[in-house]
Amino acid sequence: MNKDSKIFVAGHRGLVGSAILEHLEQDGFTNIITKTHQELDLTNQSATADFFKKETLEYVFLAAAKVGGIQANNNYRADFIYQNLMIQNNVIHQSYLNKVKKLLFLGSTCIYPKNVPQPMKEESLLTDTLEYTNEPYAIAKIAGIKMCESYNLQYNTNFISVMPTNLYGPNDNFDLEKSHVLPALIRKIYLAKMLSESNYETVIKDLNVNTIEEAKDYLSSFGISENSVEIWGSGTPKREFLWSEDMAEACIFIMQNLNFEDTYINSDKQIRNTHINIGSGKEVSIKQLAEAIKNTIGFQGDLVFNSDKPNGTLRKLTDVSKLNNLGWKHTVELEEGINKLYNWYINKHNKTVKA
Helix, strand or coil, X not given: XXXXXXXXXXXXXXXXXXXXXXXXXXXXXXXXXXXCCCCCCCCCHHHHHHHHHHHCCCEEEECCCCCCCHHHHHHCHHHHHHHHHHHHHHHHHHHHHCCCCEEEEECCXXXXXXXXXXXXXXXXXXXXXXXXXXXXXXXXXXXXXXHHHHHHHHHCCCEEEEEECEEECCCXXXXXXXXXXXXXXXXXXXXXXXXXXXXXXXXXXXXXXXXXXHHHHHHHCCCECCCEEEEECCCCCEECEEEHHHHHHHHHHHHHHCCHHHHCCCCCCCCCCCCEEECCCCCEEHHHHHHHHHHHHCCCCEEEEECCCCCCCCEECECCHHHHHHCCCXXXXXXXXXXXXXXXXXXXXXXXXXX
């Protein structure tokens, strides 16, 4: 990419897209195109086609997606598979039709089977059954990988798929029902601490409600009180986390330095599993994560693990040797990242957050 290359960041308001946009701007790229969902609905085929024809884009970061935690994935199964498939189909196909030089498609490590050997290698894709709770989302992302591979092989496009581990960072989603585990725990434990300190004005503002009684009733539905915070599952599952700005750096590194042919070993065998894992290669249990967040925030109450709720996959550690060997490695460790995100939430997100 040149500094004046025409670059489209799809999903620039999301966790990953906003980090990619910020890094591109910091790196001096001057011709970046962004569209809000209101300005361009990427699930709309004709609107997406018109946009691509008008803009003559050179590079595309496809970070737009419907995402959520285990509860949202399980409750809104149809929404997750439909919206993600539509976004991917429209953007990837229009990138081919309009001769985009390179596209980077962002998926998720939930594409791997539930009982995959750890750490998860790229070649483990489609070797066993997926985790049930996020199966629709995972199938959509697998379709995106195969779409990129297929267009590359049939049409000689240059579309690369990357599979990030669990991400967290600025502009994260802190919705108590729909967010991923790390930002959800930050908000839950923070609100519990505010209740324990009788800081009711902050709680009311955070939840955008009228009274503390209304706030307490709402929070109790999520197992949040001044004395304790309920956490789904046993706390034993392990997860890997990556700071979103590290992820953005990895995406720009790949866009700048790699092509499709760099993602596989050239041979007479079938070409598959060309996607690239992006992660830290380190894992922590949900219990350890919750304790670390509790210590960072300074909450003195209890963490209550509800084993009647689903655990999800017991381990999800990525093998990042492929990307490390290609020249990139993460820099922000989890303890530092938790502190950074907590401070970001207090200083910025809490000004406008809604339940």
